[in-house]
Amino acid sequence: MRNTQATQLLFDQSHPGRRGITFPASDVPEGALDEMIPAAQRSKSLPELPEVTEPAVIRHYVNLSTLNMSVDTHFYPLGSCTMKYNPKRHERLAALPGLVDLHPYATAHSSQGMLQMLFETQEMLAEIAGLPAVSLQPAAGAQGELAALLVAAAYFRDRGEKRTKVLFPDSAHGTNPASANIAGFECVQLPSTDKGFVDLDLLKEQLDDQTAVFMITNPNTLGMFEREIGTIAEMVHAAGGLVYIDGANMNAILGITRPGDFGGDMMHYNVHKTFTGPHGAGGPGSGPIAVRDFLAEYLPGPVVAKNDTGEFQLEQPAKSIGRVRSFFGNVGILLRGYCYLRTLGAQGLREVSENAVLNANYLLAKLKGVLPVPQGDRCMHEFVATAKSLATKKGITAMDIAKRLLDYGFHAPTVYFPMVVPEAVMVEPTETESKETLDAFAAAILAISEEDADYVHAAPHTTPVRRPDDVKAARQPNLRWTPTCE
């Protein structure tokens, strides 16, 4: 039962004099603040933060939380996002004293346990990638992309080569071109074949001595493994370029094949996808990168090294591109990834990918009758179906299906991405879902396809709000609460 009073804006619940916390009185000798900080530097008023009690704050946010769908409450088959279960043990362990309260400038002597954890994380990520050198610094996948592109730029600069272009297929995540642009490269987008793979002829045309990097997601965003990846990598290498693997889809191939083994020179991980860092409604992520040995000295740092006496220490690689963020990295997320990798081991990791791929193929088989998959009968950990015929025949679009699924108690798949498939419905069930859940989801989509089109188009019918007006939001942006004059 919803409590709509508690979900009024926080600011509407504010009353002068209410307190959510009190602090102990000062126990140091009294002094005049004027003698500490000149009056001109002090504000004459306090910031107008709301005044609310602790019980009210708790009731407010707990009630707000119930307006969300989440992995813990719902099946969340959002393609490309790997919404798998986030183990509770990670939350407890990440909060251990000595980990949660360790200052990033603590001496190496007093952070040996932390450094060991990070060092072992580097080693495990290197092994899974098949690429020997790892930097844990990037805060998220997009920052990993940027960092790796800067590594590539530094490498070519060092060799006296002026390479200005970054190539990527049109099915790439938007972060690929955005990162390449920030890194100072010219972006060249390659149309995919009608099957959604890299067009080798087009690639060959574009590859030249100006090509710095070819960025490719593998498995690609259609959920297909690029069979020709070996040839692609050879072609890029023959032109003197480097191959970057966007690791967003690593959940499909853990322990099965490795980016370093299929020709990648650099890659990023999304620890918050593949290794269960909770998504936190949009972050924090963590985007470590792994590279070949000849790129190791350019990595962003610090990285963790083990010295001759077995002690761990922070080190800046010899020709490092520098820092990409302040302090070490998103350690809290890396720590959850570490716990996950230590829990699974080699066999467990392989089972993750096997079951992620099994679940996706099972759902594909159950759904292809109503939502055909242009790329064929088999997929890796996710697939992209199309609602095109349903839209043409009945007027039920991908967006309609997404919205109506919410009524059935399922989060929507990703829709309208990748853009190479019309009316795209991108489904990634992950390995932590049961056959029963997948059956129920498939049944819901079949039921929706048979519903009255107008009714579906008006969906969702049961959510707290229905089809917000995005156009109005953009035309008259209201990005903050302001007090109304009385």
Next chain:
Amino acid sequence: MAYLDNTPEQQREMLATIGAASIEELFAQIPAELQLKRPLDMPPALTEMELQTALGNLAKQNSERQGTCFMGGGCYDHFIPAAVDAIASRSEFYTAYTPYQAEASQGSLQAFYEFQTLVCQLTGMEVSNASLYEGGTSVSEAAFMAMRVTGRYKKVVLLGSVHPEYRAVVDTYFSDLECEAIVVPTPNGIADFAAVRDALDDQTACLVIQQPNFFGCLEEARELVEAAHEVGALAVVSCDPISLGMLVRPGEYGADIVVAEGQSLGTPLQYGGPFLGILACRQKFMRKMPGRLIGETTDRDGRPCFVLNLQAREQHIRRDKATSNICTNQGLIALRATAYMALLGKQGLGEVAELSCRKAHYVAERLTAIDGFSLAYDRPFFKEFTLRCENGAAEALAKAAQAGFDIGPLLSQFDASNQTDLLVATTECRTRHEIDALADALAQ
């Protein structure tokens, strides 16, 4: 394996539906020569009990050597009310994705709208985004934004008193761009106006100021903002959010873009991250902002609700023309900051600021009364200051550690030629007893 639901029998049923003989067959699209022929070389799998022991041992190696925290340098040991953890532990928040489906995400969307409002109230600015990675990249993003606003793509100016790691991030981001990052040295602990004016010109996109600065000193921020405006550059102010419970807000002295490391607002130190990048600005620059923005609108039935707004700036729509490559924000950390600011309110924030400030001044008074210790800069400071140690900063740090107190960082970490200075910071958490004991230890 603990997190898998499929039983072997179900796996067989599923394979039958697919029409595949085995799971291996599903991987047939990966050429055989590219498949790994051996198990990954990983440490053995651990049960939950074993993992808890293993992590407990690692944690203990740190905690046994940790002292009472007087450390600064951009992140601080402020008190975190239990209610912040309770709210951030709601798994409806922490196991949700980016709120692309507004109907299924009103909880997070409203919380982020409240975050944006609270940041505006705190900084005195007009709009805020829904967070960036952390303080350092926020400075870089602000610099890029200033270029877009001014159309000046060749030069930004940063004070030498801006956090050295923030400056390092800007250097990295600029390494293959035309743009130059000019650093104006601050040998006296704060900006030298003549040098700042020399560095600024009509090609400068922005001047980046940190208030209080890295050395703990208060800059003459209002005058620096004016100097930037005189040449048509934007003034970017990087601030400590806690200090705004006492200091003049950047919005009051004309800042154009305010950035901050938001860790102090309810997020633990956890060895440097995840932290919280804050970025707020004037209304007129709204469409040039990086990162996610939440807006209020109405739904089909006229009910007020919240959505991701102005997404046409972002990488998933605009690709290489996006205002930033950022995709994730720090949703969960922004939620922590929201809960923290909601709980503290205006009075609580004022008290934390005043307690931190008074205690820092008491620490400074006690430590500088000891022979061989002085303030490196005779300037007003807020909760942190640079301590000069005649007999070497490393020795002082070791002496404090011996007695169970962590001070620092050593400034030699950022500038090898500086062997005498280190930072000391206090928060409301430190007691007079602890401060006296630290002073006694250093006096030995």
